[in-house]
Amino acid sequence: MNTWIIVWAVVLIVLVGVLVFLYFKGNKLQKEQQESREKLMTQSQQVTMLVIDKKRMPLKESGLPQVVIDSTPKRMRRAKVPVVKAKIGPRVTNLIADEEVYDLIPVRAEIRAMVSGIYITSINNFHKAPVPEPEKKGLVSKLRSKTTQASKEVAESRNASEKKKNKKGK
Numbered sequence: 001m002n003t004w005i006i007v008w009a010v011v012l013i014v015l016v017g018v019l020v021f022l023y024f025k026g027n028k029l030q031k032e033q034q035e036s037r038e039k040l041m042t043q044s045q046q047v048t049m050l051v052i053d054k055k056r057m058p059l060k061e062s063g064l065p066q067v068v069i070d071s072t073p074k075r076m077r078r079a080k081v082p083v084v085k086a087k088i089g090p091r092v093t094n095l096i097a098d099e100e101v102y103d104l105i106p107v108r109a110e111i112r113a114m115v116s117g118i119y120i121t122s123i124n125n126f127h128k129a130p131v132p133e134p135e136k137k138g139l140v141s142k143l144r145s146k147t148t149q150a151s152k153e154v155a156e157s158r159n160a161s162e163k164k165k166n167k168k169g170k
Helices: 002-043 066-071 139-169
Strands: 045-058 080-088 091-097 109-116 119-127
Touching: 002 109, 002 119, 002 139
Parallel strands: 091 119
Antiparallel strands: 045 080, 045 109, 080 091, 109 119
């Protein structure tokens, strides 16, 4: 009986240690993601483009430059990403769209969007194109959108609390 208590205590201590590690690692990753999103927003430019096609396809088959495919982690190369084929000026290019923006992009229509490199961050204006009905979302995409929305709310509340602290400190 005494050995079972010791075994359960050790298992509980290990589980608590793992949960604490995951909590701090998650906070660190969330901060890094917020910083990279802010960096993307500051570097984005407004571009007028004609959307030719949009698909969700694996990164390997997306037609993106080989440098982009080589720089992504190996486990992410098989994941499906929202790819938009658009004509920007005289060139036809493949771009990656943000998950939130992808459903709003009309096909065969001219749009004005904020683009950072090959990443479409937001859509500002539709030219003579009806806004498409969003597709029905599956369970995974619903959960993904809820987590991104929750992380944005957490980041906004942290920024607001930091501003209050800075004002009180001055």
